[in-house]
Ligand SMILES: C=CC1=C(C)c2cc3[nH]c(cc4nc(cc5[nH]c(cc1n2)c(C)c5CCC(=O)O)C(CCC(=O)O)=C4C)c(C)c3C=C
């Protein structure tokens with residue numbers, strides 16, 4: 557049997573057709589232990605995410621983590637679940653729909669889809685749909701502003717793996733990161749200004765990013781630097797002096813040291829030292845999710861108030877803000893580059909060329 561599968565349709569000779577796929581991390585299908593288990597298993601089995609030798613990691617994952625974490629995490633998910641589903645999924649779906657509207661049909665027939673690295677709709681599933689639709693150019697946009705091997709590179713791995721058995725490969729492009737994109741920074745800054753206009757300013761603005769193991773930094777992962785650059789650009793846009801802003805790292809997993817300072821202990825220390833009012837935002841997430849709505853807006857709030865703080869304001873992620881959708885669409889269009897400039901091939905000319913080819917005995 558041929559290793560490379562036949563193409564689903566006779567596609568060569570057709571006009572170029574472009575597609576965009578927005579990819580986020582993924583989320584369980586329901587806030588239940590039964591739905592959490594396969595999601596966590598797939599996520600935590602990814603060697604890009606947990607870089608421990610499989611022989612050591614397998615018994616820990618299958619023997620301990622997958623027997624304890626699903627239930628605990630399911631309770632947390634239940635506390636943030638929206639009527640339409642998991643917030644990460646709801647906002648990612650909305651972002652794709654709105655970006656499609658913003659691109660305004662350029663290039664003609666462009667498809668805008670969304671996929672999840674873990675869970676559904678999976679990257680292979682969405683790419684198969686694009687293949688069946690005859691897409692010849694695919695732009696993948698991982699929705700992680702800061703590059704990390706655990707997130708961005710894992711999306712790249714999965715895209716490549718999905719196409720291992722394809723015969724007629726499309727052109728593929730990736731957005732690598734957009735931590736310093738002016739539209740992204742401007743939308744973040746505007747979200748903070750709007751929050752301040754309604755609620756007033758806190759004594760400090762804490763920008764909390766998802767953590768990664770510290771070892772990744774020493775091994776050359778640029779994530780830490782990209783987080784700090786986002787933080788600096790945002791502080792500059794808001795004209796905040798250095799003593800009014802702080803970059804911290806949240807969601808530590810396991811016992812190893814992760815990037816520091818850790819968000820929750822930092823907030824506790826600030827409150828203990830007499831800081832009364834803090835604003836907290838999560839610029840590394842473009843959609844609210846369990847890590848922002850539960851860990852930050854609930855757990856960290858309780859910790860800050862419990863240590864003597866008086867007011868804790870959580871500033872939501874960019875989600876479906878129009879200025880962010882415009883920035884994401886502009887970023888997408890820039891990466892489409894000449895793909896969005898070329899006119900669709902003239903169908904009459906194509907028919908003509910197919911006829912001539914048949915006359916010459918070729919099949920296209
Ligand atoms: C924004 C970038 C992210 C990085 C970097 C990242 C690294 C990373 N995460 C884990 C472990 C977990 N993360 C979980 C949830 C989660 N993580 C991100 C983003 C990054 N993770 C998002 C957007 C989400 C939210 C998903 C949602 O459904 O809302 C979870 C699951 C939740 C839980 O059980 O606590 C785990 C586990 C590791 C080990 C890691 C390593 C570099």
Ligand SMILES: [Fe+2]
Pocket residue numbers: 766807
């Ligand atoms: Fe994570």
Ligand SMILES: [Fe+2]
Pocket residue numbers: 780781782784
């Ligand atoms: Fe750095």
